[in-house]
Amino acid sequence: MTIASFTIRCKLVVKDNPIEQVMQFRYMGIDISSTHDPVKDLRSHINKASALSGCLRDIVWSKDSKIRIYKTCIRPIMTYGTEVREDTNKTKQMLRVAEMKTLRTIVGKTSRDRVRNTDVKKQCGIQDIVRWGRQRKKQWYNHVRRMDENRKIVLENNPPGSRPPGRPPRRWKDSWQSTSHEKIQRQLQN
Known part of the structure; x- marks a missing residue:
């Protein structure tokens, strides 16, 4: 499966056996899809x-x-x-x-x-x-x-490359951190 903003088809072969590409699958009760x-x-x-x-x-x-x-x-x-x-x-x-x-x-x-x-x-x-x-x-x-x-690389770093035009998608950290929380953190650091 490839994860991208548009559908990408690719061919993967392991020891002369082609691997099927899927657009979604279920893992531990969560549906993982290429479109998210x-x-x-x-x-x-x-x-x-x-x-x-x-x-x-x-x-x-x-x-x-x-x-x-x-x-x-x-x-x-x-x-x-x-x-x-x-x-x-x-x-x-x-x-x-x-x-x-x-x-x-x-x-x-x-x-x-x-x-x-x-x-x-x-x-x-x-x-x-x-x-x-x-x-x-x-x-x-x-x-x-x-x-x-x-192990914290994913948490602290941003992915390379440019974002598509328009409003950026909401990030995980933004969903629980409010602006007041960020202000308090900055005040504590200063």
Whole structure:
């Protein structure tokens, strides 16, 4: 598989055996594609989590038990790979909508009941899923920073070459670092 902004066909032969080129494949539950579409990847995770959360609807357990199941089973499925995925407004919205759908199912409220999302989250004692993912990214970043210098090359360096015209794509580090965080870091360094 080749990863580029446009489709590249190449021929690879190992010991006179041609290797098939694919445009996407599944590795450890994540679809890796040559075009890299974070919305498509996230949608598959949300669909898996929604199927599991649909099972909670018919269970007669207490609300606390359902919240525990959400925290231990459903949220990790929805946020699988969030540590290394860049967040866009679309992916944040998708995560929040899927989370609220599940939490409303747990509490037994629908949007017709006119109960605010913040009230449902307080009732469940759940932190916003995007903020929770941001904390996970910070933990991952700190973990990578502690690694050996040879392994941190990807984290610290920028790829060579020029970027295409237009607005640059959002980087991984930009999805959890705010401008206020950068200002604090600069003040601490000075």
